[in-house]
Every structure is written in C-alpha cells, then in structure tokens.
Amino acid sequence: MEYSIDWATEVWTSLRWIAIASAISLLGLLVVGFFIARMTRWGRQFWRVNGEFFIGKDTRVVAWAFVIALLVFSIFGVRMSILFSYWGNDLFTALQNVGSGLTGEGAAGRQLIDAGKSGFWHSMWVFGIIATIHVVRTLVELYIGAAFEIRWRRWLTSYATADWMRGNAFYRNRFVDLGDDSKDSGIQPGIDNPDQRIESDITNVAQSSRLLLFSSGGSSTNGVIPALVTIVSFSQILWNLSGPMTIWGVEIPRMMVWLVFMYVLIATVIAFWIGHPLIRLNFWRERLTANFRYALVRVRDGAENVAFYRGERVEHDGLMTRFSAVIANYWQIVFRNLKFVGWNFSITQLSVVFPYLVQAPRFFEGRISLGDMTQTADAFGNVHDALSFFRNSYDDFADLRASIIRLDGLEDADQKSRTLPVIATTDRDRAVRLTDVDINTPNGAELIRDLSLSLDPGDALVVKGRSGSGKTTLLRGLAGLWPFVDGEFARPAGDRTLFLSQIPYIPLGDLRTAVAYPALPDDVGDDAIRAVLERVFLPHLVDRLAEEEDWSKVLSPGEQQRVAFARVLLTRPDVVFMDEATSAVDEGLEYSLYTLIRAELPDTILVSVSHRSTTDQHHTEVLELTGGGSWDLRPVGG
Ligand SMILES: Nc1ncnc2c1ncn2[C@@H]1O[C@H](COP(=O)(O)OP(=O)(O)OP(=O)(O)O)[C@@H](O)[C@H]1O
Numbered sequence: 001m002e003y004s005i006d007w008a009t010e011v012w013t014s015l016r017w018i019a020i021a022s023a024i025s026l027l028g029l030l031v032v033g034f035f036i037a038r039m040t041r042w043g044r045q046f047w048r049v050n051g052e053f054f055i056g057k058d059t060r061v062v063a064w065a066f067v068i069a070l071l072v073f074s075i076f077g078v079r080m081s082i083l084f085s086y087w088g089n090d091l092f093t094a095l096q097n098v099g100s101g102l103t104g105e106g107a108a109g110r111q112l113i114d115a116g117k118s119g120f121w122h123s124m125w126v127f128g129i130i131a132t133i134h135v136v137r138t139l140v141e142l143y144i145g146a147a148f149e150i151r152w153r154r155w156l157t158s159y160a161t162a163d164w165m166r167g168n169a170f171y172r173n174r175f176v177d178l179g180d181d182s183k184d185s186g187i188q189p190g191i192d193n194p195d196q197r198i199e200s201d202i203t204n205v206a207q208s209s210r211l212l213l214f215s216s217g218g219s220s221t222n223g224v225i226p227a228l229v230t231i232v233s234f235s236q237i238l239w240n241l242s243g244p245m246t247i248w249g250v251e252i253p254r255m256m257v258w259l260v261f262m263y264v265l266i267a268t269v270i271a272f273w274i275g276h277p278l279i280r281l282n283f284w285r286e287r288l289t290a291n292f293r294y295a296l297v298r299v300r301d302g303a304e305n306v307a308f309y310r311g312e313r314v315e316h317d318g319l320m321t322r323f324s325a326v327i328a329n330y331w332q333i334v335f336r337n338l339k340f341v342g343w344n345f346s347i348t349q350l351s352v353v354f355p356y357l358v359q360a361p362r363f364f365e366g367r368i369s370l371g372d373m374t375q376t377a378d379a380f381g382n383v384h385d386a387l388s389f390f391r392n393s394y395d396d397f398a399d400l401r402a403s404i405i406r407l408d409g410l411e412d413a414d415q416k417s418r419t420l421p422v423i424a425t426t427d428r429d430r431a432v433r434l435t436d437v438d439i440n441t442p443n444g445a446e447l448i449r450d451l452s453l454s455l456d457p458g459d460a461l462v463v464k465g466r467s468g469s470g471k472t473t474l475l476r477g478l479a480g481l482w483p484f485v486d487g488e489f490a491r492p493a494g495d496r497t498l499f500l501s502q503i504p505y506i507p508l509g510d511l512r513t514a515v516a517y518p519a520l521p522d523d524v525g526d527d528a529i530r531a532v533l534e535r536v537f538l539p540h541l542v543d544r545l546a547e548e549e550d551w552s553k554v555l556s557p558g559e560q561q562r563v564a565f566a567r568v569l570l571t572r573p574d575v576v577f578m579d580e581a582t583s584a585v586d587e588g589l590e591y592s593l594y595t596l597i598r599a600e601l602p603d604t605i606l607v608s609v610s611h612r613s614t615t616d617q618h619h620t621e622v623l624e625l626t627g628g629g630s631w632d633l634r635p636v637g638g
Pocket residue numbers: 441442443447465466467468469470471472473474
C-alpha cells in the first residue's frame with residue numbers, strides 16, 4: 001500500500017520542518033511584537049509593565065531561552081498534529097482497501113485485503129511511536145511553560161513591589177490625579193487596590209500571556225503562535241486535498257481553503273463585536289471584587305472597634321452594597337458570555353459537518369478516497385480551530401487586557417507620585433534647619449507659612465497647637481510624604497533621622513521583629529532587644545520574643561508606644577520626630593520615658609508633637625501653630 005508520507009525518513013523531515021517553522025515564527029514574533037509594542041495602546045502598556053523582563057541584563061537570557069523553548073515546543077506540537085493527520089489518512093485508506101477487497105473478486109481482492117491489513121498494522125506501529133513522542137512532548141512543554149510562568153511572575157511581583165515602594169509611592173500615590181480611572185473606586189481618591197493589582201493581576205498577566213502566546217500542552221491550537229503555524233500548515237494540506245467548486249456557473253479552484261477562511265473570518269468579526277464589552281466588564285470585575293475583599297479585611301482589622309460600637313448592621317449593609325455591585329457586574333458578564341459563547345458554540349457545531357458537505361460530491365464520484373475525505377475533515381477542523389482560536393479566546397484576551405490596564409495604571413500612579421513636590425531636603429551633620437517651609441492642605445488652605453528654625457545636638461522642640469492645626473502634617477512634610485509643601489529642610493541623612501507616627505506600626509511576625517522594626521531583628525540581636533524592653537518598662541515581654549502574634553492587637557496602645565521608645569533606643573538616631581508618642585500612657589510613665597531618652601541619648605535632637613503641658617519640661621523650645629499659617633517659636637517657659 002502506498003502511504004501518504006514516507007514514514008521512514010519522517011524524523012529528519014519533521015526536525016527540519018520544526019527548525020524552519022520555528023525560525024520563521026520567531027522572526028514573525030519579533031517583528032509583529034515590535035510593532036504591537038510601538039503602535040497599539042495595549043502593546044505599549046504591556047511593554048511598559050513587562051519590557052524590563054525581556055531586555056533587563058539579569059533576566060533577558062533566561063527569558064528569551066524560555067520563549068524560544070516554548071516556541072519550538074509549540075511548533076513541535078503542530079508538527080505532531082500534522083503527523084496524526086497523515087496517520088489518520090493512512091489508517092482509513094488501509095481500512096478502505098480491506099473493505100474494497102472484501103467486496104472484490106479473486107486475486108485482486110485478496111491483494112487489496114493483504115495490502116490493507118499490512119497498512120493497518122503499519123498504522124498501529126506508527127501511532128505507538130508518535131503517540132509516545134506526543135505524550136513526552138506535552139509533559140516537557142507543560143513543565144517549561146510552568147517554569148517560565150513562575151519566573152516571570154516572580155520577576156514582575158518583585159519589580160512592581162519595588163516600584164510601589166520606591167519614593168514612598170505606596171503612600172503618595174493617594175495624592176495622584178489619575179483622571180477617570182480613579183473615579184468611583186469607592187476606597188480612596190488615588191489608585192484602587194494596589195494589593196490586588198500586585199497579587200492577582202500579575203498572576204494573570206504571566207499566566208495568560210504564556211497560554212495565549214504558546215500552546216499549553218495538549219491541544220496545539222490554543223496559542224497565537226501554534227494557531228498561526230497550524231493555519232499555514234493545514235491550509236497547505238487542505239489546499240492539496242480540495243478541489244474546484246462551481247458556484248453560479250463559475251468554477252472556483254481550491255474552494256475548501258477559501259471557504260474555511262471566509263467562514264471563520266465572518267464568524268470572528270461577529271464574535272469580536274459581541275465580545276468587546278468584556279474588556280470593560282472584566283476590568284470592573286477585578287475592581288469590584290477587590291473593593292469587596294478590602295471591605296471584609298477592614299472589618300477584620302477593626303473587629304474590636306466594630307464590636308464595641310455594635311456596628312454589625314452598618315458593616316453588614318456596607319458589605320452587601322459592595323457585594324451587590326460584584327453580583328450586578330457578574331450578571332452583566334454572564335449575559336455577555338451567553339451571547340458570546342452561544343455564537344461561538346453554534347459556529348463550532350456547524351463546522352463539524354461543513355467539510356463533509358463540501359467534499360461529499362467528490363467522494364461520491366470516486367475522485368477522492370475515504371482517507372482523503374477524513375483528512376480533509378481533519379485539516380478543516382484544524383484550520384478552523386486555529387482560526388477560531390482568536391474568536392474563542394477573546395474573553396481570555398479581554399481578561400489579560402484588563403489586568404494589563406490595571407498594572408499599567410499602578411505603574412503610572414507610582415511614577416506620577418514620584419514627580420509630586422517634596423520638600424527640598426539636604427543632608428547635614430547632626431543638626432536640623434528649616435528654611436521658609438510652607439505646608440498646605442490638599443485644598444490649598446495654609447497650615448504653616450514661612451517656618452524657619454534651627455536645632456542643634458541636644459535641642460528639644462515641642463510642637464503644639466489646636467487639633468487640626470497641622471502638627472502631624474508638618475511631620476509628614478518633613479518626612480517627604482506630603483506633596484503640598486515648599487521650602488528647605490536640612491537634617492542628618494538616612495536612618496539617622498527617625499520619624500515615629502502617632503499610632504506605632506507593628507509589623508506581622510514575632511515580637512523581636514516588632515521591636516526591632518524598621519531594623520532587621522538579626523541586625524539588632526535578642527540580647528539588645530531584651531535589654532531595651534526592660535528599660536522601657538516592658539519586662540513581662542522579654543521571654544516572648546519568638547512568639548508569633550498579631551502584636552498590634554495583643555499589645556495595648558500604651559505598650560505599643562513603649563515599643564516605639566524601645567526602637568528609638570535601639571536605633572540611636574541623631575534626630576527623632578515623635579507624634580504624640582506618649583498620648584496613651586499616664587503622666588508618670590511619660591515622665592520616665594522622656595527622662596530615659598534624654599539620659600540615654602543626650603545629643604539626639606528631639607521634636608515632639610504633644611497636646612500635654614507635662615511634656616514641655618523635657619524640651620527646650622516650643623513651636624505653637626496658631627492657625628491660618630501663622631506660628632510662634634519661643635523657649636519653654638517663655
Ligand atoms: N489627606 C488629607 N486630605 C485633606 N485634608 C487633610 C488630609 N490630611 C489632613 N488633612 C487636613 O489637614 C489639617 C491638618 O491635619 P493634621 O493631622 O496635621 O492636624 P493635627 O494638628 O495633627 O491635629 P490633631 O492634633 O488632631 O492630631 C486638618 O484640617 C485635616 O483635616
């Protein structure tokens with residue numbers, strides 16, 4: 001029996017084919033990718049978020065090695081489908097031979113049966129070999145794909161987190177005006193849910209990009225590259241198998257090829273038209289679910305307060321309002337999907353019988369064999385599936401697109417927040433100088449105007465003023481957080497200047513991490529931590545350093561404020577700014593803590609914000625904010 005291809009030399013033919021197709025595809029990927037990254041909005045956004053992974057010095061070799069490996073394996077997958085299609089042709093031709101032989105006469109009939117039988121067993125052997133290769137190829141591809149995705153995700157998470165942290169962007173991006181994107185987020189005026197962008201959107205970008213570009217193991221038509229290669233190679237097979245067709249008296253050659261392209265093109269245009277709103281709906285799904293989750297976390301964080309207030313009803317209503325928005329959006333997605341899937345599914349169903357309908361007349365006339373007929377259907381199916389990949393995956397593209405928009409939005413907000421004004425800060429040895437410092441509210445109201453002062457080692461300044469006069473905001477401005485500032489600020493560099501906020505921040509983890517913050521516990525050492533806990537009147541905690549608790553919930557506010565003093569003693573800064581650092585302890589303890597600080601760190605410049613007159617005695621000067629931008633600086637007791 002004559003086989004459809006020469007199986008004996010197929011290894012070399014296939015290897016050459018894979019090499020050539022891979023080279024062409026890589027070139028195509030680079031050229032098309034370059035233009036998409038330059039010309040389209042989503043391409044530019046994608047490149048802005050991910051570009052560094054593919055061109056950065058540390059990652060590019062590994063990244064491109066993975067891309068090339070996945071590309072080669074995707075094309076290898078397409079080659080396997082081609083081999084399966086020829087194998088199918090041989091199998092059915094062999095069976096047809098046996099069938100004809102059984103109905104035939106004499107020696108010719110027996111010859112046909114023998115040829116058919118040997119063809120059948122040959123097909124079984126061929127199948128055994130190519131199926132084994134197919135399984136191994138699929139597993140290796142799965143592994144490479146997962147490894148690539150993990151690396152990409154790890155890199156992107158680290159990159160986006162570092163970008164978010166740089167220049168206090170995670171704080172200052174709340175002041176960035178993002179136009180429409182930030183409206184209605186329901187949480188804060190700046191960027192919404194950065195946590196979710198960093199966690200789930202990054203996962204989605206790494207995963208979907210890989211799955212949409214390359215095959216993912218199994219079917220070879222589920223990625224852009226294998227889809228395109230499949231279209232080209234199976235169109236060629238279809239080309240050879242298809243005959244002319246006469247429509248309205250005009251004979252059109254190779255009609256099957258034109259038919260499949262036309263069929264899918266029309267179906268795709270309509271599918272895109274139906275599916276387009278999914279991009280926006282997916283974008284909103286991410287935002288609304290994140291809002292809902294954030295509201296749940298808020299209740300968890302504020303559990304004690306909510307319980308004291310008996311605020312369950314308000315919380316429940318608030319949660320349900322957010323949840324209703326999630327569900328409303330979900331229904332919109334469901335209805336859109338019903339139309340989208342309904343259309344795609346109908347088109348796919350129709351495509352099952354389409355090639356048989358077209359080829360049947362030629363088969364009935366005996367111009368093609370049963371093998372040719374089934375291979376036509378197979379090739380049509382492959383071209384159809386590959387072409388339809390774009391139409392069927394439109395919702396995945398929409399999902400990816402939404403995640404890219406959200407990640408790009410985060411990067412945009414981070415960058416913009418770094419361009420916001422910050423007080424002109426210079427490094428200076430062991431002294432503090434403020435020159436013409438202005439502090440305003442976001443609405444433009446003046447809190448402090450033209451503040452100039454100078455502090456030398458050992459000086460201590462207490463900042464006073466009525467509530468809302470701008471005491472905390474002054475510290476925010478000096479720490480480089482508040483963007484509505486002007487003036488100059490000179491102070492000792494880096495962590496020689498320490499800012500302590502009103503409510504001490506307690507990180508997750510064990511107690512030693514909480515006390516050593518912002519230093520690492522290993523840099524400080526347990527002995528030093530124990531000693532300092534004794535000195536700030538927390539002796540009952542010295543044996544609990546290794547305990548993992550939510551320490552911000554376990555320690556009382558007064559204990560947390562003592563932890564803040566412990567940090568000052570550990571860090572031994574040249575300057576420390578403290579915002580109502582003793583508001584939660586009694587006056588006796590306040591006296592002891594300040595006395596301790598002055599005794600242990602006599603040269604440290606101390607700036608305290610305080611409402612209490614009892615703190616005055618530990619300071620040398622008073623800065624009183626008197627409202628409307630004016631202020632008064634005088635010695636203590638003056
Ligand atoms: N993010 C913000 N957006 C708008 N206004 C703000 C913002 N943060 C603070 N303000 C306003 O700036 C003013 C100064 O606030 P600030 O917290 O500095 O006051 P304070 O003197 O420290 O008050 P208190 O003694 O009550 O702690 C207040 O009127 C406050 O409402």
